Structure formats: C-alpha cells, structure tokens
Amino acid sequence: MSAWLTKANKLRTTRLLSIKTESPTVKTFTFKDRLCAKAKPGQFLMLWIPGVDEIPLSIFHANEREGLVSVAVKKVGEATQALHDKKTGDLIGIRGPFGNNFTLNTGRTLMVGGGIGIAPLLFLVKKVAPSKKAKIVVAVGAKTRSELLFLKKLNELCGEANVFAATEDGSYGVKDVASNLAEKVLAEEKFDMVYACGPEQMIRKVFDQCEKRGVFTEASLERLMRCAIGICGSCIIGKYRVCRDGPVFNAEQLRTVKDEFGLWKRDFDGKRIRV
Ligand SMILES: Cc1cc2nc3c(=O)[nH]c(=O)nc-3n(C[C@H](O)[C@H](O)[C@H](O)COP(=O)(O)OP(=O)(O)OC[C@H]3O[C@@H](n4cnc5c(N)ncnc54)[C@H](O)[C@@H]3O)c2cc1C
Numbered sequence: 653m654s655a656w657l658t659k660a661n662k663l664r665t666t667r668l669l670s671i672k673t674e675s676p677t678v679k680t681f682t683f684k685d686r687l688c689a690k691a692k693p694g695q696f697l698m699l700w701i702p703g704v705d706e707i708p709l710s711i712f713h714a715n716e717r718e719g720l721v722s723v724a725v726k727k728v729g730e731a732t733q734a735l736h737d738k739k740t741g742d743l744i745g746i747r748g749p750f751g752n753n754f755t756l757n758t759g760r761t762l763m764v765g766g767g768i769g770i771a772p773l774l775f776l777v778k779k780v781a782p783s784k785k786a787k788i789v790v791a792v793g794a795k796t797r798s799e800l801l802f803l804k805k806l807n808e809l810c811g812e813a814n815v816f817a818a819t820e821d822g823s824y825g826v827k828d829v830a831s832n833l834a835e836k837v838l839a840e841e842k843f844d845m846v847y848a849c850g851p852e853q854m855i856r857k858v859f860d861q862c863e864k865r866g867v868f869t870e871a872s873l874e875r876l877m878r879c880a881i882g883i884c885g886s887c888i889i890g891k892y893r894v895c896r897d898g899p900v901f902n903a904e905q906l907r908t909v910k911d912e913f914g915l916w917k918r919d920f921d922g923k924r925i926r927v
C-alpha cells in the first residue's frame with residue numbers, strides 16, 4: 653500500500669488530556685491516540701497545531717492498554733510556542749507513528765542525551781530497565797540545572813550512581829557538555845551499546861568516540877520534515893530519508909553519511925546549511 657494511504661498517515665484529531673511543565677522551556681503533553689499508543693522508543697509522530705503548523709516530535713511515552721501517548725516539547729519557535737500556549741481540552745491533530753525504533757539491548761548500555769534529546773531515551777530506559785540483565789548508565793547534559801530533564805525518573809530507573817549529569821554553566825553535575833561527559837564514562841567502563849539523542853554535533857562526537865573504542869552506536873537524527881512518509885525529500889541525509897529509514901540510525905549507516913552527519917543539513921529550500 654502507498655505510504656500516504658496507510659492508517660498511520662491518516663490525520664486523527666484528539667484533545668489534550670494533560671499538560672505538565674517539566675522545565676522553563678519544556679512541557680509534556682498527553683492525549684489519546686490508539687495507533688501511537690503502540691509506538692516503540694525512537695518512533696515519532698506528526699503533531700498538527702490547528703492554524704499554525706504540523707511538527708515532528710519523538711514519542712516520549714506510549715501506553716497501549718490505556719491508549720495514551722505523551723510528547724515532551726521544547727519551546728523554540730512559532731509552532732512549539734503555540735503548543736505551549738494550549739490548555740487541557742484543546743484540539744490537536746496526530747499522524748503516526750512513523751519511522752523505526754531503537755533496538756532493545758539489555759546488556760551494558762550507555763545513553764547519552766543532550767537537552768530535549770533525553771526524552772526518547774527515557775522511553776527506551778523504561779522498556780529496558782525491567783530486564784534483570786540490563787545495566788544502564790546515563791550521561792545527560794543541558795545548558796543549566798533547570799533544563800536538566802527527567803533526572804528523578806532516570807535516577808529511579810537506573811540507580812543514582814549510574815546517572816551522570818553535565819551543565820554548561822556548572823549549576824549541576826560537572827561543568828561540561830554531554831559529549832565530553834560521555835567520553836569520560838566511555839574511558840572508564842566497557843559498554844555493549846551506546847544510544848545517543850540530542851544536538852547533532854553532540855551525537856557526532858559520541859559516535860567518533862565509540863568508533864575509536866569499537867562500541868556499537870545507535871543515534872536518533874533530526875532533519876526538517878514535511879510528509880514524514882518518505883515522499884517529499886526534505887529530510888534527506890546521504891542516501892537516506894530520515895523519516896522513513898530513521899530517525900534511528902546505527903553505526904554502520906552513520907559511517908556512510910560521515911560527510912554530512914554532524915556537519916550539514918538542508919533548509920526547507922533544500923539548501924545545505926551548517927548543523
Ligand atoms: C524526528 C524528530 C523528532 C523530534 N522530536 C522532538 C521532541 O521530542 N521534542 C521537541 O521539542 N522537538 C523535537 N523535534 C524538533 C521539533 O520538530 C522542532 O523543534 C519544531 O518543529 C520547531 O518548530 P517551531 O515552529 O516551534 O520552530 P521554528 O522556528 O519553525 O524552527 C526552529 C528550529 O526547529 C527545527 N524545525 C522547524 N521545523 C521543523 C520540521 N518541520 N521538522 C524538523 N525540524 C524542524 C529547525 O531546526 C528550526 O531551525 C524533533 C524533530 C524531528 C525531525
């Protein structure tokens with residue numbers, strides 16, 4: 653069936669059931685959507701804000717039994733500001749879930765999250781942590797203490813001793829960026845898998861470190877998205893379309909886009925711009 657005819661691509665309207673402030677710039681929004689409630693960590697949805705825009709967002713939490721879905725959204729521009737201004741009961745539109753997901757590795761894993769990038773990783777942690785074989789270490793970074801997200805939940809799921817934090821202004825944890833923090837953790841411990849999500853330059857640095865040490869990586873990439881189903885071409889990186897072939901890419905795939913990944917992306921006119 654053509655991608656645009658699938659059930660996932662059909663726009664469904666739903667109402668915001670709850671809105672929670674997580675930080676001065678981030679809120680989580682919960683709503684009912686039967687299809688996205690089946691999503692796996694790493695997948696994303698397209699959220700339509702009536703009269704404003706439709707934007708891609710990673711699925712932060714999905715509960716199939718209750719049909720509930722949450723997204724964690726950082727206020728950065730017009731659409732995300734409009735969403736932050738919404739109230740419980742307001743109408744939104746949903747397409748999805750789209751894209752692939754992180755593999756569920758229950759060995760020794762390191763999760764590296766920068767800023768809002770920790771949101772899909774927390775969804776992954778929730779799935780992996782219940783396994784007795786799982787040992788999860790987290791390196792999380794943000795500009796400042798108030799923007800360090802979901803620390804309490806991460807501590808609860810992974811154990812406080814396994815959660816390392818960095819802030820750029822030094823207001824919490826070490827005064828550093830997440831990629832440097834990850835480098836220190838990687839130098840001290842051996843991991844089977846590293847998952848990364850956040851600013852692409854951070855992901856690239858983590859990937860380069862892992863390549864040096866022979867550790868396999870999976871990373872979630874962001875590109876501009878319009879259709880979300882592999883048709884419009886706005887999310888291209890190398891031979892891949894991030895919406896269809898990603899957003900999660902493994903080390904093997906990342907090696908093939910090394911000339912672009914962490915260096916270049918395209919704007920809505922298709923022009924190459926520095927990441
Ligand atoms: C697969 C994927 C998952 C994402 N998950 C999250 C998430 O969980 N939480 C979150 O807060 N943000 C997430 N984003 C980023 C989010 O889509 C943008 O912040 C949002 O679209 C910005 O819209 P705006 O109108 O508020 O800002 P604008 O002022 O329009 O844009 C601000 C910046 O956001 C990015 N952006 C704008 N439009 C798009 C678009 N259509 N597609 C991709 N990026 C865009 C651009 O880098 C732009 O410079 C994700 C993006 C992708 C591609």
Ligand code: FES
Pocket residue numbers: 876877878879880881882883884885886887888893894895896
């Ligand atoms: S967003 Fe259209 S091809 Fe990916």
